[in-house]
Structures are given as structure tokens and as C-alpha cells.
Amino acid sequence: MPFLHWCCRVPMAAEPPAELVDLLEQLGLSGRSELRRVAGTARRLARGLPLFESVWVDALQWSRLLTPYQAQQINAGRAEYLRVGHYLIRSPLPSAGYCRWFEAQRVGCGKLVRLAVRRVGGTRAEQLARSLEQLRQKCSDLPSVHLAPVVDTGQTDGTVWAAVPRADGLTASEWLSRHGRFPPPAVLEIARQMLEALAEIERIGLCHGDISPLALMVNRSGQAVLLHPGLRPVLRPEEGFGHDDLPPEGYDGVAPEQVRDGAPASTATDLYACGTLWWRLLTGRSAAAGGDALGKLCALQRAEVPDVRQFAPGTPEVLAEMIARCGRREPGERPQSIAWLAQRLGPPTPEGRKQLASAVRHPSGGPARWVHPAKPALGGRDARMWVAVVAACVVTAVAAFWAIWREDLAARRPRHGPTAKAVGPFDPAKKRAASDAVAPRAPDADSTTASPSDMAAGDVAQRPPLAASARPEPSAPSADSASGPVVPAAYVAGQREMVVEVADREAFLSAFRALRAGQTIRGAGDRPLVVAVPPGGLAVRDEDVWFENICFVPPHRAEAISSGTSWLVGLRVSQVGFRRCFFRGLAGAPEKIDAIRWSYPADRAVYREGLPSGQIQLQDCVFDQLGAAVACHTAGAVAVRFDNALALRCQRVLALDHAPRWDEPVVLSLRRLTVRGGGPLVECRYQNLDEKPGRVTIRAAGCVFFLERDLPLLRFVGPQPPDPLVAAIRWTGSGSVLAAQGLVAAWIRPGSGAQKLDDSSLAIAGLIRSELTFAGPLSSEPRDSRTTGWQGPLLSPDAPGIDPARLASPAP
Structure with missing residues (x-):
């Protein structure tokens, strides 16, 4: 009898790991009894391999005692996140x-x-x-x-x-x-x-x-x-x-x-x-x-x-x-x-x-269903012949209708004036081709837009004001346009704001005085139109306006000094954009002026009532010999975005007049920015620091930072050590290069010199150090600042830094 018992004895199943049993019981997912019930499933899943912990977890999921997400978290070692409160x-x-x-x-x-x-x-x-x-x-x-x-x-x-x-x-x-x-x-x-x-x-x-x-x-x-x-x-x-x-x-x-x-x-x-x-x-x-x-x-x-x-x-x-x-x-x-x-x-x-x-x-729509025929309609050879015949007929019909449609479209194409067109990226070649191909029409008596020559010659008070939305209003069809194409109302309603092109400084100032929210002022010509700002600078007070192909320069030196001009463009609104613009300061001036002074909100009572927010977009812009590219005197949540921009000999790229509070996040988005000469990238001046200041997020992709010797990327100027502010900075991105001798962060206490900060506490990702070489010496010409040499692995095969082909050359 004992021998019979020994022959009939079945090997016992391996016990689950004790750590897994304790974890599942602690989470309330299952106990030892449930694990024993799935032992057979675990052996089948293992297929002769040892019963690892993951095999037991898969067996529990297979038996529907765990959900797929729970099994995934346990296998990844994040089981503690599955229990939240009770x-x-x-x-x-x-x-x-x-x-x-x-x-x-x-x-x-x-x-x-x-x-x-x-x-x-x-x-x-x-x-x-x-x-x-x-x-x-x-x-x-x-x-x-x-x-x-x-x-x-x-x-x-x-x-x-x-x-x-x-x-x-x-x-x-x-x-x-x-x-x-x-x-x-x-x-x-x-x-x-x-x-x-x-x-x-x-x-x-x-x-x-x-x-x-x-x-x-x-x-x-x-x-x-x-x-x-x-x-x-x-x-x-x-x-x-x-x-x-x-x-x-x-x-x-x-x-x-x-x-x-x-x-x-x-x-x-x-x-x-x-x-x-x-x-x-x-x-x-x-x-x-x-x-x-x-x-x-x-x-x-x-x-x-x-x-x-x-x-x-x-x-x-x-x-x-x-x-x-x-x-x-x-x-x-x-x-x-x-x-x-x-x-x-x-x-x-x-x-x-x-x-x-x-x-x-019973929804009317739904995913498409494929229906297979019960039997093929044609044999292989017949099918190939008919497919060839049908394809030839389709190609012939499409070619015939295409030719007829193109002739009809050319005959019915409407003509547009040269000064009002939909907003789009500025391309001088396309602009010249369009002006050669389309003849300008005479302005209507009740037109709400004027040509550059009209704006230059006439006084702005004598011309009708532009519509606030700057969108064309649909009008009743005339006898001449009755045969023209019908534009859907949805297309007219969704059209982008209109553009006013200007040919000289007087036309620019006239258009600027009549500027309305949503409009764009664009300089005519291949090179940026040079505009000497009035004494005291240009003050923008209209939302969502854009400036394209403009070179902003200060007034004459004596006039600028006597008038106390400290910035070229002053913003008192939440959203403004600049595309293919050039900002140039006074060479050799003891006190350099800022390109953009952003003072928002103009009424600080708005900040007390709610948290305002705003952004500045700078695309294909050049900043040369300036105090700051953007000087922020703002309150609230702000964002500044540089896309393919060049900063030459600027004392600061972004200047903050105070340390942001906990409810004032700052976002600095950098894409293909080159900073050559001058520096730092960001300067923050403060008198008091909160225990937990607002987060400063810097996203840099494909940028080049070649600063003057001993100047850092980030500079803090204030009486207290900037440790809380440094901890609030998040630098993310990829493919950016800092010159080998460049510093990351420094602190200046008023009345003393700069102190290098330990950058180990800074959260910086996607920034490498390397020797840098450029196509030419430091000058105002963008092509001289094209990056030609660097060392280090980058995700993109393109050279970091600016694309000079998209930037404007300096005006003579």
C-alpha cells in the first residue's frame, strides 16, 4: 500500500514568490488561494521554463483576476501607483x-x-x-x-x-x-x-x-x-x-x-x-x-x-x-x-x-465594411483586358476634362489689387511673379484699403478707417461679376486678415496710425523697408498685428539721445508677431536701446482682477547691436517664441524685469536661434524672491549660443542668491550647441562681480558643448553667421543655428 501511494504521488506545483503574494494582498487584488488556482495556467504559459514572477502575473491576467493595465504596472515595478486612497x-x-x-x-x-x-x-x-x-x-x-x-x-x-x-x-x-x-x-x-x-x-x-x-x-x-x-x-x-x-x-x-x-x-x-x-x-x-x-x-x-x-x-x-x-x-x-x-x-x-x-x-455613419463577392465575375485574362480598357478610358476622360477646366478657370479668375492679399509667408520671388502676372485694378470709391502710394501721399485722417476685423465683406454680385465663380460664405468668413503693403517710411507711418486689430503691415521689395522710428519709439496698441519685411532703426544719434529713446517698438498688447524683420541699434552708443519693450498689461488693475497672458512671435528676424531683443515688463503668463532668428552683439536676448511669481509662468521657445557675440540669453533682475517662483520653461531646438567670453546663458541680478529661481527653470529640447568656453549660469550681486553658479541643479536637456566655427567674421550679414563646424552628436543632419536663406540682409 505505501508503494502504491508513492507511485500515485503527483509533483506539487511550484509556490508563487512570497514578494508577489505580499504585494497582491497589500493591494487587495488577490491572495494565496487565487494564485494556487491559477498554478495550472502558469505552468502552461511557462512551457517548461521556470515560473518567474511575470509568469504568475500573466496567469492572473489570463484568468481575468487582473486587468491588462494592472498586469502591466506590476511587471514594470509600478504596482504602488495602483492603490490611490481606498x-x-x-x-x-x-x-x-x-x-x-x-x-x-x-x-x-x-x-x-x-x-x-x-x-x-x-x-x-x-x-x-x-x-x-x-x-x-x-x-x-x-x-x-x-x-x-x-x-x-x-x-x-x-x-x-x-x-x-x-x-x-x-x-x-x-x-x-x-x-x-x-x-x-x-x-x-x-x-x-x-x-x-x-x-x-x-x-x-x-x-x-x-x-x-x-x-x-x-x-x-x-x-x-x-x-x-x-x-x-x-x-x-x-x-x-x-x-x-x-x-x-x-x-x-x-x-x-x-x-x-x-x-x-x-x-x-x-x-x-x-x-x-x-x-x-x-x-x-x-x-x-x-x-x-x-x-x-x-x-x-x-x-x-x-x-x-x-x-x-x-x-x-x-x-x-x-x-x-x-x-x-x-x-x-x-x-x-x-x-x-x-x-x-x-x-x-x-x-x-x-x-x-x-x-x-443606430448611428448613420460607421466604419466601412468590406464585402467579398461570392465568385469572381471574370477570368484572369478577361479581367486584365477589361482593366486595361477601363483605365485607358479613365485617363483619356480626366485629361480632356482637365484641359477644359484649366481654360475655364483662367478665363474666370478674378483680379486682385497689389495692396490687399491674404497673409502668408513673405517670398519676394513669388511677390514679383504675382505682380507681373496680375494687373492692378483701379481702387473703388468706397474701398476700405488703399495702395502704398495713396497712403504715402494722402493724410490718414482723410481716408476711411479700416475694418476692425480687416476681413473682406461679401457684397452683392454686380452685372460684371455675375458670371464669375461663387465664393462660399464659409471661405469668406474664414479668410485671414488683410495685408497692407508699404513702399516708404511715410506710407508705413500712415498705415501704422490707421492700424487695426488683426492687420499686417508688410514692406514692399526684396530687402526690408528701412523705417527710422519716431523719437520715443513706435507704440503698438492693437491686438494680433503683424509686421513683415521691415527694418526698424533708431532716429539719428543726436535726436535719439535728446529724446531719450530707449526702445524701437513698444508693445502694450498681449499678442504681436514679426516676420522677416531687422532690428538695428546705434553702433558704438554707450547705452544701447532695446528692440522690443513689452509692457503688458498696460493697466495693472487687470492683473489684480485675473491672470493675463500673452505671446510674441518672432520668425526669421535679425537683432543687431541692441540692449535686449525683447525686454519684458509684464505681469501674468507670457510666452516669447523665436523661430530662425539671429541675435548679433546684443547685451540680452530676453530680459525680465522681475522674478516671476508662482502664478506667472514664462515660456521661451527657441527654434534655430543663433546668438553670436554679446549675451546672456536670459537676464532676470529682481529685488525679492518668492519661496516658490513661477516656472521658466526654455525649449531649444537646433540653436547655437556663441557668447562673449565669461558671459553666461542665464544671468541673475539681485541682492539674494537665486537658488529658488534656478530650481524653477526647465530647459528642454534637442540639437542645441553651446560654445566650449561658455558658462551656463551666473549671479551678480549689486555692487560686486559675477559669481559662477553650480549648474548641476539646473534641469537642462538637449544642450551640448562644442567648438564652433562660422562661415564668416562677425558682421551684420546673416550668411556670415551660418554654422559650419561643430563637434557632437545631433539628431538632425542639418547644421544647428539659423537658415540664412530665410533671413533678410541688412539694408544699406
Whole structure:
């Protein structure tokens, strides 16, 4: 009998690692008994190999005791992140970027929720946790069935979290990506249900703050649910150009005043977000397009919502009217309240709910389906013959119609004047070819634009003012144009602002005095038009204007000194651009002047009311013998962007007049910038330093920094050591080169010399040191500053630094 027992004995399965057992029990995922039940699965997966820890994890996933995300995190050694408070993360969910969203279950009861997680650390985590708890208490009595408010909050080891009830269905973003767009009756019902929920939020003195396709759920029963009202204003109270760290879809629902003025979330911003969301549900596209965060923010700042009936003709009249009113750029022009808007659209109806349920269950669009024929229609040889015949016929037909279409297009092509054209990159060759090919037409008597000669000869007070939007207004067709092509209204509405070309200084000053928001002043000719600025400099007070092909120079030396001119162009607005411009200072002057002095906001009361934001764009520009390329006297979130720019013998490229506060982030974007002679790149002067100053983000790609000896990239001037400010700097990018003898950071205490700072605490990525050689000696000619020699691995085969072909040569 003992012998029989010995023969029938089966080898015992290998025990799972004790560390894995303890980890799973600590997380509440499974215990030793579950691991023993999957031992057979583990042996099958191992196929004779040792039962490593990863094999046991795969066996648990195979048996559906772990989700794929949980198995991935455990195998990657990040299992501790799966437990957040008393919730266990199951899988990630789509997120707008200001926090991470997960599907999670409460430990013990297994209830599923949507969990928002954000890791901040320090005292900031405690402040956010208190704000989230206040939000939970405020939302505790919301009765609407169309809301999924915050029901639980907490903070653990620098991680704050908020739980939202799990809603069935799909987000509007997922539905749109699968099926295109909603039917107009379904959108009307969604709008009515949303307003019923938002009216409850408005009643308790709260605003949603994140009305977007990612925060709207629709289900098969015809119900629309708004997720996490009030959460985004707590986690991300500020928007603007200094906060461009989200993906483009993360800015859906952000209002223009939030980008322009840093205004907080309010009922007015919720109304704008409602209009843009309904517009997107009807059209299947965003009202403010942008391929990246910067493009999205620019579109949000200057654009209004177009008429939705151009893209969705079947939109109900009342819904189209409310979308137009909600999408106004100025908050005062939008509806006065959510309740008023809900009264105009009416309450939800059973019929509307049925239509929404039908749209969700049986969408008209969908992925293409491939249908295979039961049998081939033709044999191999016959099929090849017929394919050749059909292809020959198609080619012949296309060639014939192409020739006819080209002749008809040439006969009907409209003629345009030489001074008003759509904005685009300046190309002298294309401009000459266009002027030779198109004959100028005589100006109309009621034209709102004038030619360069008209602007030079006439007084600006005698010519009609330019339209504020500088866009061509559609006019009734005349008898001469009745046979011309019909331009769609959508094309006219979306056309870029007009350009005014000037040929001399008097014409430039005339156009500058008549400048309106959104316009561009462009210098005529291959080389930049030389403009000696008036004493005291040019003061720009109009938003979103551009200057192209202009060479800004100071007045004569004696006049500049007597008038106290300290800058060439002064900006008192939030957004300005320069393209292919040249800024030249006074050679040999004891006190060099700045190219651009940015004083924004002009009224500091605006900063006390909200956080303003702004940006300057500098494309293909040259700065020569100046004090600072850009001197910032700003408050709020700001961004300065250099694209293919050259700084020659400048004492500073970017000058900050104070250390940014914690709510004043600064973004310096550098692409193919060459700094030769002079320096530093950034200088910050301060009197007081906060314990936690604002973040300064420097993104450098393909740049060259060849500074004067003993001058650093970053220079801090103040009475206190700049350690907190140094710790707030984040340098990212790739392919940039610093001269071998160059310094990274230095501190100057007033009354003493410069002290080299230890750059080991600086977060710098993508910057190498190397010997540098250039195509020629240091001069004002851009081609002499082309980089010809460097040592070090770069990701791009192109030479770092400027592309001289795109830069303007100095005017004689």
C-alpha cells in the first residue's frame, strides 16, 4: 500500500514568490488561494521554463483576476501607483491632460467609479485637497440625473484624487471619432438636458468649467450626462499662453477671455463652451482648429464661432441662434444666464430622448465594411483586358476634362489689387511673379484699403478707417461679376486678415496710425523697408498685428539721445508677431536701446482682477547691436517664441524685469536661434524672491549660443542668491550647441562681480558643448553667421543655428 501511494504521488506545483503574494494582498487584488488556482495556467504559459514572477502575473491576467493595465504596472515595478486612497485602479480613461483619469473600484465593496488623480506634492497638495472637499460638499445636494459630480476626495503622499460616479455609455468624443456627427434633433435634446443640469449648478453658485466632448456622456437610453462639474477650475484655475502643456483637445471649451486676460471660469465661459460643444456635435469638427497647443490657443483668442448652418443646414433655428449668441467673443454679448438659455431652448422631451437614443444605438455613419463577392465575375485574362480598357478610358476622360477646366478657370479668375492679399509667408520671388502676372485694378470709391502710394501721399485722417476685423465683406454680385465663380460664405468668413503693403517710411507711418486689430503691415521689395522710428519709439496698441519685411532703426544719434529713446517698438498688447524683420541699434552708443519693450498689461488693475497672458512671435528676424531683443515688463503668463532668428552683439536676448511669481509662468521657445557675440540669453533682475517662483520653461531646438567670453546663458541680478529661481527653470529640447568656453549660469550681486553658479541643479536637456566655427567674421550679414563646424552628436543632419536663406540682409 505505501508503494502504491508513492507511485500515485503527483509533483506539487511550484509556490508563487512570497514578494508577489505580499504585494497582491497589500493591494487587495488577490491572495494565496487565487494564485494556487491559477498554478495550472502558469505552468502552461511557462512551457517548461521556470515560473518567474511575470509568469504568475500573466496567469492572473489570463484568468481575468487582473486587468491588462494592472498586469502591466506590476511587471514594470509600478504596482504602488495602483492603490490611490481606498480605490484600486483598473484601467486608464481618456483625459484632457490637467489630471489623469482612471476606472477604479473601491476596495472592499467593488463599486466602480471614475477617478481623477493628480500628483503635486508639498503644501500645494493640502490646499488642493481642501478645495476638492469643499467642492464635494457643495455638490452633495445636486438632484439632477444629468450630472456626475464629485462624490469622494482625498490626499495621500502628495497625490490628490477625486471620485466621480461611473456613467454608462460613451463620451461624446468617442462617439464623434467613430460616427462623425450627431443628427440635429439629437443635439437639440442633448442641449436641453445639459442646460437642465447646468441650471442646477448655477442655482448653487457653481460653474462647470470643463464643458467639452470628453466631459459629456451619452448612453443608449437617450440620456446625456455632464461629468465632474467644478473640478477643472480647482485643479487648473488658470489658462493662457503660459500654460501650453495640454494636448489640443485639452483646450476645448476654453473661452477667449481665459486665454487673453486669464479670466477665471464663470457662467460666461460655460456659455461659450456650450456653444462650441453643440457646434462640434453638429459639424463633427472643432470651431477653433489647432494642431498643437499654441495653434489652439491662438485660434481661441481671436476667433468667433462661425454660423453652424454653413456646415449643418438642418440645424433647428432656435439652436443655431443660441449657438451664435453663446459663441460671441466678448462675454457681455452672450446670454445673461443659463436659466434664460434653458427657457429659450425649452425642457427635454420624451420624443427628443427617443431620437437621441436612436442616434446612439443606430448611428448613420460607421466604419466601412468590406464585402467579398461570392465568385469572381471574370477570368484572369478577361479581367486584365477589361482593366486595361477601363483605365485607358479613365485617363483619356480626366485629361480632356482637365484641359477644359484649366481654360475655364483662367478665363474666370478674378483680379486682385497689389495692396490687399491674404497673409502668408513673405517670398519676394513669388511677390514679383504675382505682380507681373496680375494687373492692378483701379481702387473703388468706397474701398476700405488703399495702395502704398495713396497712403504715402494722402493724410490718414482723410481716408476711411479700416475694418476692425480687416476681413473682406461679401457684397452683392454686380452685372460684371455675375458670371464669375461663387465664393462660399464659409471661405469668406474664414479668410485671414488683410495685408497692407508699404513702399516708404511715410506710407508705413500712415498705415501704422490707421492700424487695426488683426492687420499686417508688410514692406514692399526684396530687402526690408528701412523705417527710422519716431523719437520715443513706435507704440503698438492693437491686438494680433503683424509686421513683415521691415527694418526698424533708431532716429539719428543726436535726436535719439535728446529724446531719450530707449526702445524701437513698444508693445502694450498681449499678442504681436514679426516676420522677416531687422532690428538695428546705434553702433558704438554707450547705452544701447532695446528692440522690443513689452509692457503688458498696460493697466495693472487687470492683473489684480485675473491672470493675463500673452505671446510674441518672432520668425526669421535679425537683432543687431541692441540692449535686449525683447525686454519684458509684464505681469501674468507670457510666452516669447523665436523661430530662425539671429541675435548679433546684443547685451540680452530676453530680459525680465522681475522674478516671476508662482502664478506667472514664462515660456521661451527657441527654434534655430543663433546668438553670436554679446549675451546672456536670459537676464532676470529682481529685488525679492518668492519661496516658490513661477516656472521658466526654455525649449531649444537646433540653436547655437556663441557668447562673449565669461558671459553666461542665464544671468541673475539681485541682492539674494537665486537658488529658488534656478530650481524653477526647465530647459528642454534637442540639437542645441553651446560654445566650449561658455558658462551656463551666473549671479551678480549689486555692487560686486559675477559669481559662477553650480549648474548641476539646473534641469537642462538637449544642450551640448562644442567648438564652433562660422562661415564668416562677425558682421551684420546673416550668411556670415551660418554654422559650419561643430563637434557632437545631433539628431538632425542639418547644421544647428539659423537658415540664412530665410533671413533678410541688412539694408544699406
